[in-house]
Amino acid sequence: MCYTIEMNDAYFGNSTFSINQRRYLGSKTKLLFFIDEIIQKENITFETFADIFAGTATVANHFYDNCKIIVNDILQSNNYIYWAFFAKDKIDQKKLNALLDFYNTIDIEKYDGNYFSQNFSNTYFDEKNAKQIGIIRQDIEDLFDRNIITFREKAYLITSLIYALDKIANTVGHYDAYRKVNIENKKLCLLPLNIKLSKYTPQIYCQDANELIKKIESDIVYIDPPYNSRQYCDAYHLLENIAGWKKEKVFGIAKKMERGHLKSKYNMKSAGLAFGDLIDNIRAKYILISYNDMGISGNLRSQARISDYEILSALKQKGEVKVFETAFKQFTTGKSSKKDLKERIFLCKVSFAAKERLIFSFKLNPMASGFVKSPLNYTGGKHKLLPQIIKFFPQNIDIFYDVFCGGANVGINVEAKKIICLEKNKYVVNLLKLIQKNNFEYLHKRILNIIKDFGLSQSFIKGYGFYGANSSNGLGQFNKTAFLKLRDAFNNDKSKLDLLLTLIIYSFNNQIRFNAQGDFNLPVGKRDYNGSLRKNLISFNQAANEKSISFKVCDFRELEKIKISQKDFIYLDPPYLLGLASYNELGAWKETDEKDLYCLLAKLNKKGIRFALSNVLKHKGKTNEILYKWIKENDFIIHKLNYDYKNSSYHLRTKNDETIEVLITNY
Numbered sequence: 236m237c238y239t240i241e242m243n244d245a246y247f248g249n250s251t252f253s254i255n256q257r258r259y260l261g262s263k264t265k266l267l268f269f270i271d272e273i274i275q276k277e278n279i280t281f282e283t284f285a286d287i288f289a290g291t292a293t294v295a296n297h298f299y300d301n302c303k304i305i306v307n308d309i310l311q312s313n314n315y316i317y318w319a320f321f322a323k324d325k326i327d328q329k330k331l332n333a334l335l336d337f338y339n340t341i342d343i344e345k346y347d348g349n350y351f352s353q354n355f356s357n358t359y360f361d362e363k364n365a366k367q368i369g370i371i372r373q374d375i376e377d378l379f380d381r382n383i384i385t386f387r388e389k390a391y392l393i394t395s396l397i398y399a400l401d402k403i404a405n406t407v408g409h410y411d412a413y414r415k416v417n418i419e420n421k422k423l424c425l426l427p428l429n430i431k432l433s434k435y436t437p438q439i440y441c442q443d444a445n446e447l448i449k450k451i452e453s454d455i456v457y458i459d460p461p462y463n464s465r466q467y468c469d470a471y472h473l474l475e476n477i478a479g480w481k482k483e484k485v486f487g488i489a490k491k492m493e494r495g496h497l498k499s500k501y502n503m504k505s506a507g508l509a510f511g512d513l514i515d516n517i518r519a520k521y522i523l524i525s526y527n528d529m530g531i532s533g534n535l536r537s538q539a540r541i542s543d544y545e546i547l548s549a550l551k552q553k554g555e556v557k558v559f560e561t562a563f564k565q566f567t568t569g570k571s572s573k574k575d576l577k578e579r580i581f582l583c584k585v586s587f588a589a590k591e592r593l594i595f596s597f598k599l600n601p602m603a604s605g606f607v608k609s610p611l612n613y614t615g616g617k618h619k620l621l622p623q624i625i626k627f628f629p630q631n632i633d634i635f636y637d638v639f640c641g642g643a644n645v646g647i648n649v650e651a652k653k654i655i656c657l658e659k660n661k662y663v664v665n666l667l668k669l670i671q672k673n674n675f676e677y678l679h680k681r682i683l684n685i686i687k688d689f690g691l692s693q694s695f696i697k698g699y700g701f702y703g704a705n706s707s708n709g710l711g712q713f714n715k716t717a718f719l720k721l722r723d724a725f726n727n728d729k730s731k732l733d734l735l736l737t738l739i740i741y742s743f744n745n746q747i748r749f750n751a752q753g754d755f756n757l758p759v760g761k762r763d764y765n766g767s768l769r770k771n772l773i774s775f776n777q778a779a780n781e782k783s784i785s786f787k788v789c790d791f792r793e794l795e796k797i798k799i800s801q802k803d804f805i806y807l808d809p810p811y812l813l814g815l816a817s818y819n820e821l822g823a824w825k826e827t828d829e830k831d832l833y834c835l836l837a838k839l840n841k842k843g844i845r846f847a848l849s850n851v852l853k854h855k856g857k858t859n860e861i862l863y864k865w866i867k868e869n870d871f872i873i874h875k876l877n878y879d880y881k882n883s884s885y886h887l888r889t890k891n892d893e894t895i896e897v898l899i900t901n902y
């Protein structure tokens with residue numbers, strides 16, 4: 236575009252756009268007083284404030300004068316707004332005013348149609364405004380490409396455009412749909428921004444909050460995630476389209492572009508899992524969380540994705556928790572019948588112990604924290620090895636087979652179009668299905684009822700002292716009789732899987748073992764239904780619902796009958812011939828099984844199907860010679876894994892007798 240820049244400061248009078256002038260779903264502008272009240276009442280002092288689901292950034296903006304802010308949102312349209320209002324980079328206000336003036340008075344007749352007018356005329360905007368928006372946005376891009384404006388100046392102009400178009404859009408405040416009425420002839424008017432100055436330099440991000448949280452530290456971390464199934468990238472796709480300006484193909488009546496990469500986990504069924512992971516990784520003195528009580532009546536899409544139980548149990552791991560409530564009129568999409576809701580803020584004062592724990596766990600294993608841990612401790616130990624194993628798996632797998640899946644620690648954590656977990660033990664498979672099929676609240680209630688019926692301990696409510704126990708000698712003595720009663724009840728009616736689930740929770744090391752008659756035969760363990768078990772149950776339940784994963788009773792030999800393609804991948808974790816685990820104590824896995832397995836894998840290898848096999852090559856001075864010979868004959872690759880067995884009673888390591896755990900791959 237060719238134009239001359241004329242300075243025209245007088246044009247705008249005193250009109251400006253202020254940051255909190257936007258209508259935005261879940262905006263907390265009206266709640267700022269409530270956040271202030273809590274901070275004052277609790278005597279919270281702070282020098283940094285992180286708003287990691289910032290939306291309009293009205294909350295971060297509230298503290299911008301007084302401390303260093305960290306501001307983040309997954310949407311790029313929001314990120315430009317933060318750059319415009321908060322960044323420190325110099326801007327040439329006269330140049331920007333002249334551009335705004337020029338944009339407001341463009342003679343659109345002189346221009347051809349553009350991407351925006353072709354796609355959005357007579358939808359959210361009339362034809363004239365759509366054309367003007369397209370011309371302006373393209374000009375901003377051109378000016379930036381030609382180095383006439385800086386990145387912050389680009390952000391400034393895009394922000395002014397977003398605020399201006401939002402004011403005239405033919406919507407109820409979001410872009411899920413436009414109103415089917417005659418579009419009024421409104422005038423698009425870009426205004427200068429009302430920028431506050433602060434002596435503090437902010438940190439501005441556009442990331443998934445769960446990724447960001449691993450990199451930042453702040454006195455207060457404020458968390459205001461989406462509450463329900465409505466994705467923000469759906470509601471604000473048009474602003475994202477303007478911000479990204481990739482001129483993408485748009486679809487459907489609402490003219491949305493492809494948004495898969497912008498979908499938030501917090502709008503999905505697995506929100507609780509993402510939330511738990513976020514809280515685990517926070518390094519802060521205080522955590523403040525806004526989370527609405529959406530109730531259970533009304534529109535299904537409006538219902539809260541994270542239960543109070545999940546919020547509280549995650550926060551209680553970090554420190555002392557208080558909940559504050561106030562009545563609040565929420566800006567909704569207009570579909571929900573529940574507008575007068577209680578807005579709650581959860582405050583967690585992070586304890587010294589939790590901070591220490593976090594630093595320690597980061598040092599110990601920075602990758603492990605992101606993995607779901609199965610509540611069934613069947614094959615033992617694979618969860619700890621996951622970071623080392625998964626890094627060898629190929630990308631873009633169609634079907635992932637987790638053979639000998641046990642608790643499905645591997646299957647539940649991999650990325651593939653479809654995941655099929657195969658296991659011979661029907662009880663294990665049925666338990667996995669039970670956990671997948673029912674929601675957590677239901678399972679939780681069933682377990683609590685069984686605990687009550689059989690008189691088992693509830694140390695999570697009453698503490699160890701109540702049972703005359705401490706954490707080193709454990710609860711075995713107290714639970715022994717009740718546990719044996721529960722074990723008999725299950726062995727007498729093996730269809731009662733909820734009894735088995737509870738039995739495992741109270742059994743030795745949470746393991747599963749059946750004798751030759753098929754009866755569960757493990758003794759009582761030291762622990763009970765504690766926080767980490769509940770967390771594992773919740774996260775497994777959510778991940779199993781989120782992924783396309785299924786569990787099947789199947790002997791590994793049946794793999795031969797399944798049509799497997801070269802885009803699929805097979806992971807196998809068979810019982811080890813060198814006999815480390817409780818399930819092989821009865822010698823259920825024999826040399827013939829081992830040979831059948833190798834024969835099958837060699838056949839799959841010939842068909843070009845990729846696999847990875849876990850095993851132990853050496854244990855207590857013995858080498859698995861069959862395995863070693865087979866690897867050498869076929870030229871497979873051995874990856875030595877680093878496992879510290881010293882804390883496990885059945886995984887021994889002495890100075891002379893090294894245990895070598897390996898992953899064998901054919902690629």
Ligand SMILES: C[S@@+](CC[C@H](N)C(=O)[O-])C[C@H]1O[C@@H](n2cnc3c(N)ncnc32)[C@H](O)[C@@H]1O
Nearest residue numbers: 261262263288289290291309443444459467499
């Ligand atoms: C309830 S709104 C926040 C409202 C904000 N406090 C305000 O006052 O405007 C939730 C925000 O979280 C963002 N979001 C959703 N998932 C996210 C994720 N995984 N990481 C970062 N931001 C996310 C959405 O784009 C949305 O802007």
